[in-house]
Amino acid sequence: MNNKGLITFLLFILLLGMIGLQILTMIQSDRLYERLNRLMDLTSSRQISTQNQTVTPGQTSSTKTENKYPGDEGDWAVANLSGEPRTLTPISVDWSSDSTQVCMRNIYETLFYYDNDFDGVKLKPVLANSMTVSDDGLEMTVKLKDKIWFSDGKPITADDVVFTFQTMMDPRVDAANIRNYYQNVQDVIKVDDKTIKFTFKELYWKTLESVGVTEILPKHIYQYTDANEFNKRVTNPVGSGPYVFERWDVAQQIILKRNENYWGKKPNINKLVFKIISNSTAALQSLRSNSIDFMEPSSEQFTDMSKNDEFKKNFNIFSYWEPSGGYGYIGWNQSSPFFKDKNVRVAMTLLIDRFSIAKFILKEKATVVSGPFYLHGKQNDPNVKPWPFDLKKSAALLDEAGWKDTDGDGIRDKDGIPFRFKLSYTTASPTAEAIVKVIKDDAAKIGVIVEPDPFEWSIFIERMNSSQFDACMAGWGGTIESDPYQIFHSSQIADRGSNRVGFNNKEADNLIEEARKTLDEKKRYDLYRQLHRLLHEEQPYTFMFSRPTFLFIDKRFENVKVHQLGVDPMEWYVPKDKQRYK
Known part of the structure; x- marks a missing residue:
């Protein structure tokens, strides 16, 4: 569910230390500066290096860059989306929907x-020209580039950043x-039309990622008096990115066209077309018939097509x-009622033959994992x-938890409730259906009834967000170092x-809170490893697989x-004599 490549599923904020004794604060500030140096490759004047030039406040880079990527202009790039986005407004999007992310990164910029x-993790300027951090690490001043504008021609100013x-x-x-990723932002202040000052309640060690990688909205387009008005805005997005919205044919496709008024380096591809194809088998058929141009296959599709010489003639x-x-x-x-007890959750994991699934269904293209990192x-x-x-151990744990077959019907029960639950998953993946069947068959051997509960992608996501499921099969994208606060902290149970x-x-x-406060990397990693061990024992999830892209x-x-x-x-092009679309 993470559209891979350059898309980053989540923006993570981690806190950087309790402010106490003055000497401790000084140490933390020094470490923050070291962290920012590594992250941003700053010069000694604490300025971002833009296009390999040090840019100080009040100045702009004079380096000239080619205004387009190399190669021939023209043609379209057509991809499939596993489901239809709920909205194209970045603040209101469901970031677990990779289809939304695909559209967003082309329309909006950060x-x-x-x-x-x-x-590793390193950021480079996009709309920003320079950044300075105060000595105590609690203020960050960002200067915008001079010649930047939205697709409608309106200049991007500090007002737009503050509004966002x-x-x-x-x-x-x-x-x-x-919103929880921004809870440590105390204030965002306009200094002048091109300068914004951020102030923070405490030190961060991912300050630049949390603030820097946020899509900037045009205030003149999105400003509202009634928040419901903003929440209901679904289509007609306006941003500053290399592509602009053309149209959305519901349940069929979303079309973006190249932003001819783009302030930055223009891509060569004229249009990006996202066809809504919820089934990966249908997506592969569309690829082979030239209806789409690229896709992320399942492990089985990857294995099969890698052996197909005819396919390899036409596709990388x-x-x-x-x-x-x-x-x-x-x-x-x-x-x-089934999964309150951790022994039951461990029993569920023990009855899932992940290693055989990885070998036979995922064609040895996935690695069984034990945690979220x-x-x-x-x-x-x-x-x-x-x-x-281990079905024997699973059955023993269920017995211990009081789930036994008391009436001889072959189904475990407790307090009159039969152990019969629904396992929800998306119809977008035939592989998911195959995995659920394996789980269902093995669970039945020890008196647990699993009822497959498939949904179309958009419905599945909505049910996930509202926790309307007994159990669900899904996935999370990741980062090099992630913050598990959003997923496993108890404060994130309520309000969707x-x-x-x-x-x-x-x-x-x-552990999650302490890790957020810990600037020392070695100590922070130790806290996360402790959390890894705890999650392994508690099994809020059965951690299934990681695999290559x-x-x-x-x-x-x-x-x-x-x-x-x-x-x-953005780097791709099609030679004129091979272009398919005009």
């Missing part, structure tokens, strides 16, 4: 964004699932690991091994937060490169 080729963050923090606006096949790859999971809703990252505890497949399973554990809350891309596209963070369609 102050900073991730460097494609940096092996004020809207984000407005409790009446439908942004509960991302990519496989690569990236930090945003995330993980799949089955979430156990703890408001359900990037498999190759420092938060992950490599000593925590996935629970095995992302703790959809209702995991409420004081020890987990304490797979891509099929039509060979007529050239300059397709795999960066540290994936592929960047």
Whole structure:
């Protein structure tokens, strides 16, 4: 559910330390500065290096850049979306919908964004020209570039930045699932038309990511008096990005066209077309019939097509690991009578044969995981091994929890309630259906009845957001270092937060909060590894798999490169003699 490549599923804020003794504050400020240096590759004057030039406040870069990417202009790039977005307004989007993210990154822009080729987290300026941080780390001043404007020609000013963050923090606006990332922002102030000052309640160690990678909205388009008016805005998005909205044919496609008034480096592709194809089998058929140009295949499709010589003549096949790859999971809703007890949740994990699923259904293209952190990252505890497949032990734990077959009908029960639950998943993936069947068959062997509960993508997401499920099979995208606050902290259960399973554990809350305050990386990683071990014991999720990103891309596209963070369609072009669309 994370559209991989350059898309980043979530923006994470972590707090950076309790302000106490003056000497401690000084140490933390020094460490924050060191962190910012690594993150932003700052010069000694604490200014962002823009286009390899140091830019001081009040100055702009004089470096000239080519106003378009190399290659021939023309043609369209047609992709599939697994589901229809709920809205194209960034603050109100459901960030678990990768289809929304695909559209957003082309229409809207941010102050900073991730460097494609940096092996780690590093931001580079987009709308920003320079940034300075106060000595105590509690103020950040951002200067905008001079010659930047929205697609309607209106200049981008500090008013737009202030409006964006004020809207984000407005409790009446439908942004509960991302608002917690901005809870430490104390104020956003306009200094002048091109300068914004951010103040923070406490130190952050991801200040620049939380503030910098936020889509900036044009105030003159999105300003509102009634928040419901803003919440109901679904289509006709306006931003400053390289593409503009053309039309949305409901249940069919979304079309973006190149922004000919774009202030920055123009892409070569004339149109981006996103066809709504919820089934991956149908998507592959569309790819092979030239109805779409690229897609992310399932593991099975990747394996099969990699052996197909005819397919390989027409399509490039990519496989690569990236930090945003995330993980799949089955979430156990703890408001359900079945999954309040951790022993039951562990029993559920023990009855799922993840290793056989990875081998036979996912064609050995996935790795079974034991927790939520990037498999190759420092938060992950490599000593925590996935629970095995063990029906005997699963049955024993269910017996211990009081779930026994008391009436001899072959189904476990407790207090008159039969152990029969629905496992919700999206119809977008035939692989999901196959996995659910394996789980259903194995569960039945020990008296647990699993009822498959498939939904079309948009309905599935809505049910997830409102926790209307017994158990659900889904996934999260990730980052090199992620903040589990949104997903596992108890404060995120209410108001459509992302703790959809209702995991409420004081020890987990304490570890998450302490990690947010810990600037020292070694100590912070130790806290996250403790959390990893706790989640392994508690099993709010059955952590399923991580896998590489797979891509099929039509060979007529050239300059397709795999960066540290994936592929960047902005770089692509199609030679004139191979162009399919006019």
